Amino acid sequence: MNKFAFVTGANKGIGYEIVRQLAEQNYHVFLGSRNEELGKKAIQSLGFANVSFVQVDISDTDSIQNAKNKILEVTNHLDLLINNAGIALDFGILPSELKIETLRKGFDVNFFGTFQMIQQFLPLVKNSQGGKIVNLTTDMASQTMFDNGQAGQLNILGYNSSKTAVNSLTLAFGKEFGDNGPEIFGVTPGFTTTDLNHNAPGGKTPVEGAQIIVKYALSDTNYNGKILDKNGIIPW
Template identity: 30%
Template sequence: MLQDKQVALITGGNRGIGYELVKQLASKGFKVILSGRDSEKCYEVVQKLKESNMDVSFVVMNVDNQESISQAALTVNEQYGRLDILINNAGVYLDKNEKLTAMDPSILEKTMTTNFFGTYNVIRSFIHFMEKQGYGRIINVSSEYGAMSEMSYPGGGAYKLSKFVLNGLTRLIAAEITDDIKINAVDPGWVSTDMGGPSAPITAEQAARSILWLATIGPEGPNGGFFRDGKQIRW
């Protein structure tokens, strides 16, 4: 089913930064699909936004599960037939500040499964929509903790590694894609969400704004960059 409106998909879109991204993109006139693991929570969020006449829907997708991702891609194809913007926002922070070599290996495995492999598999399953139309914008929500300089400091090792590898993935895919398809990583900063905690100085609304400019860049815009507050930062 083809339509004139651009279609955006946001993973982890039922709360925190993801919810704000959904709201702000929908208010700009995009058709927005939010994804999450819990269909009831996704449904509640969508109904709430529809009350404000926003063009939103949801698809159940667990980024830890390839079958779930493949099924979501089939659903998007059947219902919309296109995807213009993909924001990989779903992520976990499971570290309790143990040394990387002392932590339970399952913490590192779970973190990498969600933050890295989840994003990789979502991109792999949805990028063909963009290749088909020669246009697309992919945004990977990363963190300054993924910068190479952060690897010199202990703590948060599983999370840091997952974002470091995610940044590498961003660069590699940027080198591979053609046409007017762009992929960038963004650090939203320390945000007041379930993950960031109540003392974080940046609101989810502010964080969403700092991310969304990458969704509407023109053909001359950046590709394969790492940004915070609209400015390029070091890998």
């Protein structure tokens, strides 16, 4: 049976490289992009026959449903759902200065968007033997690591707390799924130089960031309900 993966926010950055690496492993990959032109450009520049474009804005319920219908025209099962799309709007803004609108916007995409993606696509993931949902997160969303200094120390409440909420849904869905699949887990690529952080120097390349995600996505180990960095399971 063909293997199918859906990667959101894949017109650039880490998501784009995740698509490439999965396509190289003979997955049929649906490259999700909210912008049709950018998504189609990405498909062209990747140059794989086994990658196809699916428009999806994860903050828009209709768009998610349309994406699901498009994928259902091709397959009724998804082996991998990679919830990669995300935004970070409050770099350089202290919690005391953060506008409520900015906080809401971050949650709308990172948390509510990821939640809706999971609910909508769960039936397809359940139709796959060993289906997995992978949520992109950050070490700064780990309360333990942020507090004890093991994580990056950017005190960006909007971004960090939206990803903490993503971790929380990872745990909650993981408890629901139990030991018999599907699997859901969070992975942080670690600091990676991309548009998300205005290409701040000193991070991993998107290729390196994507390798960490793909390693766990293709692993035989069951990581259901866990959050991970490149070295393994990290604390909440």
